[in-house]
Amino acid sequence: MVRLLWVRSGMRRWWPFVFALIPLAITVAIVTTLLRASDLENFGWSFWSLNVSDHGILVYVIGSLLTAVPALALAMLIGLGIAVASTTYLPRFVAGVLDPCVDLLAGIPSIVYGIWGYFVVASFFGQNLFVWAAVHLAFIPGLRPTHDSSLALIATGDGLALAIMILTLMILPITTLLMRDALRAVPRDLWESGLALGATRWEVTRRVAIPYAKRGVWGAAFLGFGRAIGETVAVFMVIDQASKLPTNVYDGTSTMASLIIGTIDAAMQGGPTGALELHFLSELALVLLSITLVVNVAGRWMIRRTYTGVAGV
Amino acid sequence: MNAIASVPTEAVVSVQDLTVTAGARTLLDHVSLDFGARSLTAVVGPSGCGKTTFVRSLNRMTELTAGLAVEGSVRYLGQDIYDAAVDPVVVRRRMGMVFQRPTVFPMSIFENAAFGLRLVHAEEDLVDAAVTEALQRAGLWDEVRAELDRPALSLSGGQQQRLCIARALAVRPRVLLLDEPTSALDPAATQRVEATLQGLKEEIVLVLVTHNVGQAARISDRIAFLHSGKLIEVGPTADILERPRVKLTEQFITGRYA
Numbered sequence: 001m002v003r004l005l006w007v008r009s010g011m012r013r014w015w016p017f018v019f020a021l022i023p024l025a026i027t028v029a030i031v032t033t034l035l036r037a038s039d040l041e042n043f044g045w046s047f048w049s050l051n052v053s054d055h056g057i058l059v060y061v062i063g064s065l066l067t068a069v070p071a072l073a074l075a076m077l078i079g080l081g082i083a084v085a086s087t088t089y090l091p092r093f094v095a096g097v098l099d100p101c102v103d104l105l106a107g108i109p110s111i112v113y114g115i116w117g118y119f120v121v122a123s124f125f126g127q128n129l130f131v132w133a134a135v136h137l138a139f140i141p142g143l144r145p146t147h148d149s150s151l152a153l154i155a156t157g158d159g160l161a162l163a164i165m166i167l168t169l170m171i172l173p174i175t176t177l178l179m180r181d182a183l184r185a186v187p188r189d190l191w192e193s194g195l196a197l198g199a200t201r202w203e204v205t206r207r208v209a210i211p212y213a214k215r216g217v218w219g220a221a222f223l224g225f226g227r228a229i230g231e232t233v234a235v236f237m238v239i240d241q242a243s244k245l246p247t248n249v250y251d252g253t254s255t256m257a258s259l260i261i262g263t264i265d266a267a268m269q270g271g272p273t274g275a276l277e278l279h280f281l282s283e284l285a286l287v288l289l290s291i292t293l294v295v296n297v298a299g300r301w302m303i304r305r306t307y308t309g310v311a312g313v
Numbered sequence: 314m315n316a317i318a319s320v321p322t323e324a325v326v327s328v329q330d331l332t333v334t335a336g337a338r339t340l341l342d343h344v345s346l347d348f349g350a351r352s353l354t355a356v357v358g359p360s361g362c363g364k365t366t367f368v369r370s371l372n373r374m375t376e377l378t379a380g381l382a383v384e385g386s387v388r389y390l391g392q393d394i395y396d397a398a399v400d401p402v403v404v405r406r407r408m409g410m411v412f413q414r415p416t417v418f419p420m421s422i423f424e425n426a427a428f429g430l431r432l433v434h435a436e437e438d439l440v441d442a443a444v445t446e447a448l449q450r451a452g453l454w455d456e457v458r459a460e461l462d463r464p465a466l467s468l469s470g471g472q473q474q475r476l477c478i479a480r481a482l483a484v485r486p487r488v489l490l491l492d493e494p495t496s497a498l499d500p501a502a503t504q505r506v507e508a509t510l511q512g513l514k515e516e517i518v519l520v521l522v523t524h525n526v527g528q529a530a531r532i533s534d535r536i537a538f539l540h541s542g543k544l545i546e547v548g549p550t551a552d553i554l555e556r557p558r559v560k561l562t563e564q565f566i567t568g569r570y571a
Contacts, residue, residue: 187416189412189413189414189416190416190418192374192377192410192412192416193410193412193416193418193477193480194418194428195374195377195405196372196374196405196409196410196481197405197406197409197428197429197432197480197481197484198402198403198405198406198429198432198433198484199402199428199429199432200402203432207418207420207428207431208418208419211418211419211420212418212419214419
């Protein structure tokens, strides 16, 4: 009986640490696996180059940033628009329909976006928007088609621009949702104080509500970026996978994530080529992990810095 | 009732037959009350008597609550503020408002005080001068003059509330509406705010909603007692406290109101 009590009290003390071990162990396992598989001792950062034929990974790093950053910018802008409309301007019954839609979209698996993008969005944007842009906006450097990208090819839609669009659509619900909830948490008193000073709703939104909701806005940006840069299948389906930097927005390219899924099969075939391929992909995964980690840490730091001295109110 | 007896000669704000309803509920029932220049009127009454609704209807804040219907008139210097041609934004610039809890904005002390001026794109030297003056009038200047760039949210609750008063004063309103401005403050902070209000009543019209009879006794010139949406009695503070004409008023101020 005494022994049993001892065991029970011991368990009571230790179980939180057992649970704490789970995420810690996973983190350590992933990092060590990737470090070993990439064989950094032998290859070092020799992969850190633009030379694709010699397994340089920089093209894919740039490809990832070229898709994720514009997609994030678009998703933040549109998301803020939806969030402000829903919390401030729309009649309650319209917001009541809109909000669950956003929540629903945030939960859709990415493969669904990928299929939709592949079959529907690609040709829709390709035939309408991209061809139009290639003809009428050709004076903008990135929008000018090169001689080998004919309008017929552009009309199929696949390429960098479509990948950006699909990514934007995919992360839009989560950025919208986070910013909407942050704006909704702005105290009513604060709103009314702004209005009582003779401010319009827009002035209160811009100068009081959005600054107050800053933490949520930053959170939306970092989470959105993490999703955008890590997205695999949907991007692979629409980016017109090619191991090169794009010459314009209609061109194909690769992101780190889309390249991994595109070549993992070949790498697993074994043999000396396969082994090299595995080291290369592992290093790519390691870089992806590092970028996500850096963004995460920077995000936390940013949020903390923004809010020091404000907490507790 | 008996409002006529204490109508100041020149009314800045004149309320006539103000009735506010929310569906079938009547929140204010034919309230008539005038506010003269340089005065502090305390609006007192038990919870739910309509005192907050009353003060919010003076600058059309009632419009922000869905389902409220306002009848009667509120005249500011003779102009009916509920007239269709009147922009509520303009009304609110003339009548400042301070809320129950401090509502400083997430920006510096200076920018908080300057908020109303920024809205009208006032010139920079003008803003500087007005902010300084407003902080002085709100009795906060000496405490914050050295750290105007600090986030306003780092101030104490009492300082925040005086900053809210300064923010409202910076646009030079003729009327300041205060909805239980000290209900979230400790006694020392309450005292500072009361001192500030006492100074301000020499300059502008103050309408102070309070549930605290002691506060009304300390700083008001005049007390208006509301009960169930009706104005029961209004008169000089000393008269209401010492010689209330209505039984209900007496019960309330002596704390025997059930």
